[in-house]
Amino acid sequence: MPKVLIGDTLSPAAVEIFHARGIETVTKTGLNTEQLIAEIPEYDGLVVRSACKPNADVMAAATNLKVIGRAGIGVDNIDIKAATAKGVVVMNTPFGNAITTAEHAIAMMFAAARQIPAANAETQEGKWPKSGYMGIEVSYKTLGLIGCGNIGSRVAERAIGLKMKVVAYDPFLTDERAVELGVEKVELEELLKRADVITLHVPLTDQTRNVLSRENLAKTKKGLIIVNCARGGLVDEEAVAEMLESGHLAGAAFDVFAVEPAKENVLFGKKNFIATPHLGAATNEAQENVALQVAEQMSDYLLSGAVTNALNMPSITAEEAPRIKPFAGLAEKLGSFAGQISDFGYDEVVIEYEGEVADLNRKPLTAALLAGLLRASRGDVNMVSAPAILADSGVKLTETKTEASPVYDSLIRVKVKTKATKNATEGGWRTLAGTVIAGQPRIVEIKGMALEGDFSPVTLYVNNLDKPGFIGALGQMLGEAKVNIATFHLGRTEAGGEAIALIGIDSVPADALMDKLEKLPQVRYAKVLTF
Numbered sequence: 001m002p003k004v005l006i007g008d009t010l011s012p013a014a015v016e017i018f019h020a021r022g023i024e025t026v027t028k029t030g031l032n033t034e035q036l037i038a039e040i041p042e043y044d045g046l047v048v049r050s051a052c053k054p055n056a057d058v059m060a061a062a063t064n065l066k067v068i069g070r071a072g073i074g075v076d077n078i079d080i081k082a083a084t085a086k087g088v089v090v091m092n093t094p095f096g097n098a099i100t101t102a103e104h105a106i107a108m109m110f111a112a113a114r115q116i117p118a119a120n121a122e123t124q125e126g127k128w129p130k131s132g133y134m135g136i137e138v139s140y141k142t143l144g145l146i147g148c149g150n151i152g153s154r155v156a157e158r159a160i161g162l163k164m165k166v167v168a169y170d171p172f173l174t175d176e177r178a179v180e181l182g183v184e185k186v187e188l189e190e191l192l193k194r195a196d197v198i199t200l201h202v203p204l205t206d207q208t209r210n211v212l213s214r215e216n217l218a219k220t221k222k223g224l225i226i227v228n229c230a231r232g233g234l235v236d237e238e239a240v241a242e243m244l245e246s247g248h249l250a251g252a253a254f255d256v257f258a259v260e261p262a263k264e265n266v267l268f269g270k271k272n273f274i275a276t277p278h279l280g281a282a283t284n285e286a287q288e289n290v291a292l293q294v295a296e297q298m299s300d301y302l303l304s305g306a307v308t309n310a311l312n313m314p315s316i317t318a319e320e321a322p323r324i325k326p327f328a329g330l331a332e333k334l335g336s337f338a339g340q341i342s343d344f345g346y347d348e349v350v351i352e353y354e355g356e357v358a359d360l361n362r363k364p365l366t367a368a369l370l371a372g373l374l375r376a377s378r379g380d381v382n383m384v385s386a387p388a389i390l391a392d393s394g395v396k397l398t399e400t401k402t403e404a405s406p407v408y409d410s411l412i413r414v415k416v417k418t419k420a421t422k423n424a425t426e427g428g429w430r431t432l433a434g435t436v437i438a439g440q441p442r443i444v445e446i447k448g449m450a451l452e453g454d455f456s457p458v459t460l461y462v463n464n465l466d467k468p469g470f471i472g473a474l475g476q477m478l479g480e481a482k483v484n485i486a487t488f489h490l491g492r493t494e495a496g497g498e499a500i501a502l503i504g505i506d507s508v509p510a511d512a513l514m515d516k517l518e519k520l521p522q523v524r525y526a527k528v529l530t531f
Contacts, residue, residue: 002302004045007031007052010071014291021299037061045298047071048078050278056082067301069294072281073097074231075311075380076204084312091297091309094385095150096290097281102154104255104280105199105229106162111274112225112251113138113197118272136196136225136250139163144195146211147230148173148183149378149389152201156183167191170202170393171345171419172377177394192219197227203379204231214239223250229280232258237266244270255280314368315383320361327357328368330434330441331412333455333531335372337432337443338416340529341461342376348396348417349373355405357412366399369414408435408444446500451491455531456504462517463525466492466499470522478505481513498524 004018006027018025028039033055040046040062046054047069054068059082068078070092083090111117114135122129143159145152148168156166166183169191178185188211191198198220202208212226212235226249228235237258243249244267253274257265260278267273281287293309300306307315314328351366370386381389390397405411413433433445443453447463460478464470471490478485487504508528509517517526 002044003042004047004298004302005039005043006047007036007054008047008049008071010047010049010295011288011291013288014071014295017292017295018299021303023299023302033057040065045069045302047294047298050074050077053077054083055079059083059086059088062086062088067091067298069298071287071290071294073380074203076231080312089301089307089313090311091294091301091307092311092380092382093290093293093297094309094380094382096293097286098150098154100283100286101151101229101280102158103283104276105151105155105201105227106158108227108229108253108255108274108276109138109143109197109199109225112227112253112272115251115272117274136223138197141165141196142167142194144191144198145169145183146188146191146198146200146234147202147208148178148181149201149392150385151230152199153181153392155199155201156181164197167194172374172393172395174347174394177392180394188216189219192216193221195224196221197225199227200230200234202230202234204233205377205379207377209233210236212236212240217243220248222248224248225250226252226254228253229255232256232260241266241270241273244273309382309385311380311382314364316361316364320364324360324364326436326439326441327360327410327412328365330436331365331369332372333441334412334414334432334434334443335369335374336376336531337372337455337461337529338414338430339373339376341430341525341527342373342416342418344419345377346395346416346418348398349390350398350400350415350417352411352413352415353399353401354411354413355403355409357410358401358403362399362401365412366397369412370397373414373416411435411444413445443502446491446502447498449491449493449498449500451489451500451502453489453502454487454504456487457531458505458508459529459531460501460503460505460509461525461527461529462501462503462523464499464501464520464522465524466494466496467522470499470520471501473520473522474501474503474517477513477517478503478509481509483507483509483513 001024003024006025008029015025036058040058044064045067049071056079065088067089073094075092080090115133119133140163142165145168148170159166160182167186168183169188173185214236217239240252251272255276256278297308316324367383367386370390371381371383374381374386411433416430431447434443484506486506489502492499
């Protein structure tokens with residue numbers, strides 16, 4: 001009988017699902033890392049919310065663990081890389097909290113606009129401070145959305161119902177989807193200038209970290225209200241504190257913080273600052289929905305091998321697994337590659353299947369590729385949510401199949417039509433292709449150039465001109481920086497033309513080294529990729 005450890009509070013109805021399926025459960029909440037390490041070896045599954053933190057040390061001790069289920073969306077508390085290396089499937093419940101979080105953001109906006117918490121406190125102290133609180137109407141004001149995906153679009157719907165003008169910054173929001181939602185798509189600079197209220201709805205990634213920096217906050221209107229119910233680390237908290245003191249900001253309402261639990265913070269005690277302890281998903285309805293969903297998903301996996309809403313492996317049935325699994329891994333890596341080099345978003349995605357792979361069930365392969373593609377910019381995207389997220393963004397998806405492949409038994413090719421922006425000199429198509437050789441994914445084409453390379457965990461990708469001296473200069477730079485080269489693969493159009501270098505390295509190079517590399521006269525583009 002499989003055995004599941006419930007590491008955070010879970011509804012009795014969800015626990016009953018495990019029992020009805022013949023799965024034993026033990027509930028032990030509040031375990032620290034040492035206690036979790038001691039407990040985990042005897043369990044096949046682990047259920048968590050946000051408090052229980054299965055890190056790399058826990059994974060190392062998890063000798064029998066097969067699946068971790070997150071009752072919710074965010075998986076910041078789970079070391080997915082360590083889980084993947086251990087062969088542990090990580091699942092989440094991607095849609096159960098969207099409405100609840102959107103409603104919380106709207107509630108926080110109203111609370112800041114009318115200074116409700118402070119007015120409530122003084123009223124209950126018997127002060128009756130009627131003249132001390134002059135609120136702000138939100139109707140006919142401009143709401144700036146940073147992120148207009150699953151949750152942001154729901155905030156937009158509610159804000160429009162309040163007669164607000166909504167502008168949205170989201171590189172992956174198409175013009176068509178913006179029209180459908182009734183929002184105006186703008187660049188970040190314009191949003192900063194126009195918004196009366198800014199609310200954030202993006203994951204914390206390298207591209208979104210500190211998106212409301214001190215510099216960006218200085219570009220905003222006096223009297224702005226900021227709402228953050230997404231992730232800590234998106235906003236410069238010290239700058240917000242100073243601007244609340246100076247009066248540049250009329251209010252700020254945060255449900256999330258850079259360090260959690262936030263027992264102390266520079267924002268605490270500031271005028272018209274409102275804080276809640278990460279309650280965005282904390283409603284009875286949302287908690288029940290995600291708990292029931294995660295119990296069903298984990299039971300299916302432990303009993304039949306079916307994988308649903310997985311973050312680190314494709315969703316496939318037990319019958320399909322032997323044939324599909326290696327190609328799903330290839331598709332996810334091709335998508336991740338394409339996503340990481342599409343710096344300014346994209347309008348269209350084309351996936352081509354050639355040869356034997358064209359006859360397989362392509363739905364999980366496409367979902368795996370889209371998950372890899374979107375995860376580069378949107379964080380916690382899984383195979384179930386990826387197609388819906390892409391559809392919601394309005395990005396056009398085309399899938400084709402060809403029975404024969406000229407060179408390989410099977411080939412998967414992805415083409416991404418990237419956007420050109422005022423900060424980018426070029427858009428156009430990015431093309432990658434790969435195959436499976438001896439059970440392992442291999443990349444065999446980049447930008448139409450043939451090469452054969454592996455997906456190293458850390459890969460330096462360089463698009464350069466095929467000129468003498470480049471490889472020597474690159475090798476010398478990496479050597480001087482003590483960055484060891486594991487693999488080196490090259491491709492080119494013709495002698496002296498455009499070329500590609502794909503270098504597997506043992507460590508992530510410093511920013512200073514990348515700056516130096518990009519200044520080489522032969523280099524057109526350079527990026528560190530992780531797989």
